[in-house]
Amino acid sequence: MIPLPRYEQVKRHILEGIEAGDYEAGDKLPSENELVRELNVSRMTVNRALRELTEEGHIIRRAGMGSFVADRRMRGHAADIQSIREELQARGESWSADVLFLEEIALPKDIAGEMNRTAGDKVYYLLVVHKGDGMPIELEERWVNPEIAPDLLAQDFETTTPTEYLLAVAPLLRAEHVVRAVAVTPSERRLLEVSEGAPCLEIGRRTWTGERVASYARLLYPGDRYELTARFSPVGAASNT
Incomplete structure (x- = not known):
């Protein structure tokens, strides 16, 4: 079985946390630096994962504030x-x-x-x-x-x-x-x-x-x-x- 690309693994990690209720709508997600350390990946990998999650409507990124779980219901x-x-x-x-x-x-x-x-x-x-x-x-x-x-x-x-x-x-x-x-x-x-x-x-x-x-x-x-x-x-x- 071909392993998922690292950025996809980061996306899955975040989505699983949202689906499990660890992060609810409006909650702030770990920072890029925290995800780099926790998942042992590069900052570029984390940035791509967060960018794609934003484009897909799962999270919202606010300059200078971080990334937050989007309220998809509304x-x-x-x-x-x-x-x-x-x-x-x-x-x-x-x-x-x-x-x-x-x-x-x-x-x-x-x-x-x-x-x-x-x-x-x-x-x-x-x-x-x-x-x-x-x-x-x-x-x-x-x-x-x-x-x-x-x-x-x-x-x-x-x-x-x-x-x-x-x-x-x-x-x-x-x-x-x-x-x-x-x-x-x-x-x-x-x-x-x-x-x-x-x-x-x-x-x-x-x-x-x-x-x-x-x-x-x-x-x-x-x-x-x-x-x-x-x-x-x-x-x-x-x-x-």
Whole structure:
């Protein structure tokens, strides 16, 4: 039997400690120096093990503080992301979708920065029109890191949404939303079935799994069919729950 590489042995040692309950969510793990001494391995080996555990979503590394066990139970809700199907069902509408593109492409230069990758890298691309009661409500254009969701191209996104699939296969660490009013292109206007000059809302959404960007999505909505709401509390305000 071929022995595991040393960094994999370090990963297994840490994961076994988490699974056994020696370390719970939020607990600080032994430092790199402590692991080097305890396991008799090099610092480079420990660093690689911790980096991969971070990328896989098992731990969180904080500069100057160390490594901590991630709370995987809460990750899917950390950014309060719902799929468009859930939003439509909540208001009593039926969801359907038309998948226009689902393929591997070279990452465009204008999207490379959003993905923290190099232009020309191979990524998965999809373009989907989501409908509520048969009326277009969201045009989803998304670029996905294939290392995060290697089976994405085999999915049927007319029976499930990309958001639902990605939340299931890639634990969500954090998300970023950028909201703006935009003028859409003629092709986007046709797909959303809006008239020329009609107001539209765009949400640029980046999601992370571990320290890697899992996907970047450009979501377009007709302004007269969709509204975005948020609730905030002042910093330090007392809870009234």
